[in-house]
Amino acid sequence: MDKQDTIKTYEQVNREDASAHFRVAKMEDYYELRKGKVDAPHRHNYYTVLLVKHASGRHIIDFKEYKLIGDLVFFVSPGQVHQVIEYEKSYGYILTFSTQFLIDNYIPLSFIEDLNLFNDYGVWPPMNLDNNQRTKLENHCEEILDFYHSNSKFKNQAIGASLKLLLIYCNNLCTLSEKDTQVIQAGHSILKNFKNSVEQNYTHWHSSAEYARYLNISTDHLNRTIKSLIGKTAKDYIQTRICIAAKRLLYFSDLTTKEIAYQLGFSEASNFSTFFKKCAGISPSEFRKNR
Numbered sequence: 001m002d003k004q005d006t007i008k009t010y011e012q013v014n015r016e017d018a019s020a021h022f023r024v025a026k027m028e029d030y031y032e033l034r035k036g037k038v039d040a041p042h043r044h045n046y047y048t049v050l051l052v053k054h055a056s057g058r059h060i061i062d063f064k065e066y067k068l069i070g071d072l073v074f075f076v077s078p079g080q081v082h083q084v085i086e087y088e089k090s091y092g093y094i095l096t097f098s099t100q101f102l103i104d105n106y107i108p109l110s111f112i113e114d115l116n117l118f119n120d121y122g123v124w125p126p127m128n129l130d131n132n133q134r135t136k137l138e139n140h141c142e143e144i145l146d147f148y149h150s151n152s153k154f155k156n157q158a159i160g161a162s163l164k165l166l167l168i169y170c171n172n173l174c175t176l177s178e179k180d181t182q183v184i185q186a187g188h189s190i191l192k193n194f195k196n197s198v199e200q201n202y203t204h205w206h207s208s209a210e211y212a213r214y215l216n217i218s219t220d221h222l223n224r225t226i227k228s229l230i231g232k233t234a235k236d237y238i239q240t241r242i243c244i245a246a247k248r249l250l251y252f253s254d255l256t257t258k259e260i261a262y263q264l265g266f267s268e269a270s271n272f273s274t275f276f277k278k279c280a281g282i283s284p285s286e287f288r289k290n291r
Contacts, residue, residue, distance in 0.1 A: 105160030
């Protein structure tokens with residue numbers, strides 16, 4: 001069995017209704033339901049949007065820690081390991097939806113992929129909001145809540161349309177400047193194919209040159225394209241993906257450092273230890289000890 005299976009995984013979007021593919025709730029209600037108890041680090045098989053109005057705490061996503069404060073929006077992709085730690089009751093909205101919800105509402109997966117929102121592996125920080133932006137998003141969430149608790153004939157379609165508008169509004173707040181539009185359009189297919197190939201091959205391809213050959217472009221072109229779209233080079237993205245996989249295995253499994261090194265494609269455990277210390281700032285044994 002894959003040792004990563006020890007990570008707690010939530011399969012159901014709505015725990016009250018196994019057949020549902022969408023859920024919206026208020027953070028304060030969820031806090032009361034859990035009686036303030038902090039959940040263990042876990043992952044979901046669905047998308048999560050967290051609009052925070054007021055809070056005090058921490059939000060850890062794939063071992064990268066962010067302050068949990070007001071006027072923020074977090075976007076968590078399926079498979080990302082995260083943990084919300086609240087020092088007091090938080091106020092805001094939690095929206096969760098699955099790929100099936102997108103399909104049911106004729107929203108292509110390419111729509112989600114084209115957004116600058118659900119980016120894995122620490123590529124995109126939470127979105128900061130001003131008062132006007134937060135109010136607009138609150139209004140979207142309240143509208144979705146109204147539909148969610150209604151008995152409208154086209155309830156799910158209305159939620160789907162409202163969710164799409166909310167995501168478009170968020171995307172417009174963080175989209176790159178107009179002068180970069182052509183670069184985005186030209187490079188998006190490269191970024192999409194690159195990210196997919198990294199996900200499939202990061203355990204044995206560690207260099208950007210290998211991915212460039214696979215995509216039939218030069219290494220320089222790959223790096224410039226990825227850098228222009230996500231602010232990181234292809235090499236940075238690859239190394240971040242490997243580092244997060246290593247952290248998950250060190251944190252959640254009992255595999256030895258040597259076993260983890262081989263599982264992630266390192267020929268020698270010492271090479272893995274050097275790589276990990278460079279990307280994480282501490283050795284694998286120190287990371288495991290501190291968990």
